[in-house]
Structures are given as structure tokens and as C-alpha cells.
């Protein structure tokens with residue numbers, strides 16, 4: 001097997017952290033490694049550090065309804081949002097986005113110059129970003145947040161043939177790996193957090209040993225409105241509300257833009273930048289601050305956004321980016337959370353994707369950051385962690401309303417997964433357990449016990465502000481429903497997150513987990529394979545490992561079974577795939593690794609036609625499912 005991309009499994013590389021005095025400029029000329037950005041403008045930017053006025057690129061003027069000439073490779077031939085066509089074909093979509101008002105206000109004359117109110121709004125925006133709330137903290141300073149391969153690519157990429165540079169793509173790998181992640185369409189005008197970028201999908205379509213890559217924005221309402229306006233219209237959720245004065249100023253400015261018709265929040269404010277999910281015959285791009293967006297891949301590998309989906313008017317406001325689909329029943333379980341009661345709402349979809357009624361969880365007493373959850377065959381399990389929302393903190397302390405509360409005791413909530421109300425929901429206090437992602441859970445002892453596997457953030461106070469200081473310890477948590485006792489033990493000493501497993505085992509006992517190695521977070525320097533059966537010995541569960549090598553970083557791995565429909569296949573008979581980027585060479589690859597191999601041997605490496613920025617979550621959709629979309 002080929003190992004040219006690996007380094008020692010136990011090699012550990014600590015990147016020099018950027019200084020946190022807010023004065024060291026990153027090399028903005030390194031942002032897009034595509035050669036499509038005018039170098040001169042970026043050089044000027046790095047010299048003057050006036051981030052608020054810089055665009056990544058100047059896209060050509062866009063006409064709604066424009067179709068893509070796929071015979072060309074022009075990365076700027078962007079397809080317009082096609083929600084209306086989706087509505088016509090499917091008949092079950094949320095209100096189609098209004099045509100963005102752009103800079104043309106009601107009653108005004110179309111002009112290349114923005115109307116006076118817009119000029120005033122933008123001037124106020126600059127005042128807020130430069131004087132009231134400049135990006136001083138490293139966690140929201142674009143020079144740090146968007147350094148190296150966290151920088152956005154400058155444009156979209158139509159389907160482009162890739163070169164297999166190592167090994168062979170196995171015939172059973174037939175479909176597309178699609179990964180979501182933030183890619184702000186404009187360089188930030190002020191504070192910017194890693195979670196705040198517009199969602200971009202990077203899809204590598206594989207068929208008969210060949211591959212093509214396509215990168216497209218999710219055409220959210222926010223993306224489309226801001227693209228047409230030519231600048232950002234709304235404050236960013238994670239970075240735009242720090243301190244009372246800045247929050248009030250940005251809130252007032254947003255209200256003014258809405259009143260002037262520049263943006264209609266009823267059509268959604270989300271970024272759809274977090275993950276994807278396939279259920280009910282639809283593929284969705286997800287972000288937890290909005291409804292799902294339906295996307296599809298065309299036969300040539302191109303990505304289309306079909307529209308924002310409200311499930312026939314039954315889904316309100318938002319949905320988690322981490323729904324769980326039971327592979328045996330086809331049902332999908334989900335939730336939403338928010339700052340006003342009920343702080344948590346649980347719901348599920350039948351096999352056909354029909355949403356069932358909401359189950360409001362009023363026993364969630366405070367707003368909590370519920371990013372993920374787990375299901376078993378009998379239950380849904382939620383984590384009420386120490387990260388929450390406190391408006392009083394913003395008012396009294398002048399900081400962010402979202403943060404960790406060290407006085408809060410974490411809890412796990414268990415509700416029968418088909419319950420229609422919360423009367424049988426039980427909460428278990430678990431001090432020190434701060435789960436942001438869940439890997440899996442299952443029932444034991446006839447349903448009298450639940451086992452959950454998840455990374456526990458040991459330094460939760462750093463989750464939003466200093467991700468490089470996060471240590472996530474994958475733990476096995478056992479809830480005895482008879483006694484109420486919760487026991488926990490770690491499965492590895494490593495700093496692990498972005499963990500996945502064989503999707504056929506969602507909700508039932510599984511053995512193998514594949515997790516990204518934080519070095520430091522959010523950089524992922526390798527992938528390890530954990531064998532949960534070793535947990536009984538209370539020993540390190542790592543049984544496989546591949547480090548990507550010096551200056552090489554990946555992201556969340558994904559497990560693709562070798563035989564999709566063979567229930568007799570071994571749980572680990574398949575491939576672990578991931579995008580990996582070499583920061584020194586500026587090149588990205590798509591790796592296919594043998595999941596059974598202790599060294600996760602490389603089966604194939606595909607050189608990508610251009611850089612794929614680091615991102616969040618993805619999935620593999622097999623060809624048989626792609627053609628149904």
C-alpha cells in the first residue's frame with residue numbers, strides 16, 4: 001500500500017499560534033491560491049489592512065435566470081437561485097425568495113450609484129466596524145480567522161476533471177462526496193468568526209475511477225441578496241453582537257435596511273454552511289440558524305440550489321445541522337433551539353420526509369447551545385451544556401451573549417423518540433460533560449440503559465474564542481435509566497472531534513469510529529480509528545491512524561462502505577475519505593483510505609484542480625441516490 005502522504009502516526013505538530021495583539025498582519029496575498037484575484041488589490045489590502053472595504057473579487061453583473069454555459073470553465077458563470085423552478089416542480093417549498101432589492105430602493109431610479117439612504121447605511125456600517133466594534137479579538141479578526149487554507153476561494157468552480165495521482169479509485173466508490181463549509185463571498189467589513197461564512201459546497205463526483213470537482217455557494221436568500229447588492233447587508237451572528245453598543249447599532253442598522261426593502265428576513269437569514277443531509281428523497285444543505293436548503297447534483301457533477309424548504313409549512317424558523325436518520329426505518333430525527341422559550345423543540349420526519357408535529361421541551365430551562373444530539377432505537381438524547389445565551393451578559397458585561405457559564409451543571413435529557421410531548425422526558429446531571437458533537441448512541445439492557453459516544457470539550461470556555469486551546473476527549477457515557485446513575489470514561493488521550501462512523505449503525509451499537517485529530521483545533525492533522533470494544537479494558541481505543549504529514553491538514557473524515565447494501569459486510573469494510581490540503585504547496589487532494597488497514601493506507605489520492613478550504617461536515621451520496629434527486 002502507498003504511504004507517501006503519511007507521517008508518523010504519533011507525530012505531533014504544533015503550529016505557531018498567531019500573536020494575539022491584533023497587530024500582526026497575515027499575508028492576504030495567500031488567500032486564494034487560485035490566481036483569480038487581482039494581486040494588486042490584495043497587496044494593497046495587506047499593506048493598509050482596511051478589511052472593511054475589500055472584496056475578494058469583482059464578479060460580472062448577474063442576471064436572474066442566467067444559465068451556466070457548462071462548455072466553458074468560467075468560474076464566474078454563476079447560476080442564479082432557482083427556488084422558483086423548485087417550487088414549480090415539487091410544490092412543497094417555502095415562499096420563494098423575493099427578488100433581492102439590491103441597491104435599488106422602492107421608487108428609486110436604477111442607477112450605478114447607490115441611493116442616498118444606502119450610502120448612509122454603508123457609512124454607518126463602516127463606523128460601527130471601525131470605531132464602535134473593530135475586530136480586535138483574534139477570534140473575530142479576519143486576518144487570523146481567514147489565514148492559510150481557512151481563507152475563502154474567490155469564486156465558484158464548475159465541474160472540473162481531476163487527476164488521480166496515486167492508486168486507483170475503487171469501482172464501488174460510485175457517487176459524490178460533498179462537504180460544506182464557510183466561504184464568505186465578501187471579505188468581512190468588520191469582525192468575522194469562523195462560523196460566519198456563506199456556505200459553499202465542494203463536491204467530488206466519482207464514477208468508473210474518474211473524478212471531477214465542483215464548488216458552488218449554497219444560494220441562500222442572504223447570499224443572493226448580498227451578491228446582488230454588492231456588499232454585506234446583515235450583521236454576522238457569531239461575531240456581530242459583542243457588547244451592548246455594537247449590538248444595538250447593528251440591530252438598528254439592520255432594521256433600517258429591512259424597512260427600506262434591502263432585505264426581507266422572512267425569507268431566511270441563514271448561511272447553510274454547516275453540513276448536508278439526505279432524507280425523504282431530498283438532499284439538504286444545512287445551517288442551524290435557518291431552514292434547510294434543497295440542493296442537487298446534476299448529471300455532470302454541477303451543484304444546484306433548488307430552494308429553501310419548509311416541509312409544507314410545518315417547519316418553522318430553523319433546524320439543526322445534525323439530523324439523524326435511522327437506517328432501518330428511514331425516519332429522520334431533528335430539533336431546533338433558540339433564545340426564547342421553548343429553548344428546545346424536538347421533531348421527526350417519516351421515511352417520506354413528512355414532518356411530524358413539534359414537541360416543545362419546556363424543561364430546557366435556559367437557552368443552551370445544542371448543536372447536535374443522538375438517537376437510539378427508543379430515545380433521543382440531548383445535551384444541555386455550559387455554553388448558552390445570556391442577554392444579561394451582553395447588557396451588564398458588554399461581551400458576547402453566547403458563552404460558557406462555569407456555574408451551570410451540564411445535563412443529559414432523554415425523551416422517548418416517538419413521544420408527542422415531554423412528560424416522559426428525564427434529565428440527568430452530568431457535571432463537566434460538554435458535548436457539542438455526538439457520534440452515536442444505543443440502548444442496552446432492554447432499554448434500561450443508554451450508551452452514548454461523543455467528544456467532550458474539556459476546555460469549554462475556549463469553544464468560541466480560542467479554539468486552538470480546545471481539547472476534545474472522546475468519551476463513552478452510560479446512563480442507567482433505572483438508577484439514574486451516569487458513568488463515563490475516555491476512549492483516547494488524543495484531541496479528537498469531527499468523528500464519524502458507518503452510517504448503517506446510527507442508533508445501534510457500533511464498534512468503529514473515525515475521528516479527526518485536532519492539532520490544534522480547528523486544524524485536523526490526521527485521522528484515527530477507534531475500536532470501541534476496547535473500552536471495556538479502559539485502555540486507549542486507537543487501532544488505526546494516519547497523519548497527513550507536515551503542513552498537511554484535512555477535515556472531518558467520512559466513512560463509505562465498500563458494499564452499500566450488504567448487511568453481512570464487516571462494519572469497517574470500506575473507505576475513509578477526506579479533503580486534505582498542503583499549506584506549503586498550496587495544493588488540495590482528495591484521499592481515499594482503506595478503513596480496515598491499521599495505517600489507513602491510501603487507496604487513491606486525487607489532485608484537485610484548485611484549493612478546497614477547510615470546512616465542516618460532509619457526506620457521500622451514492623450514484624443510485626444522486627439520480628433520484
Ligand SMILES: [Fe+2]
Pocket residue numbers: 274321322371372437616617
Ligand atoms: Fe457540527
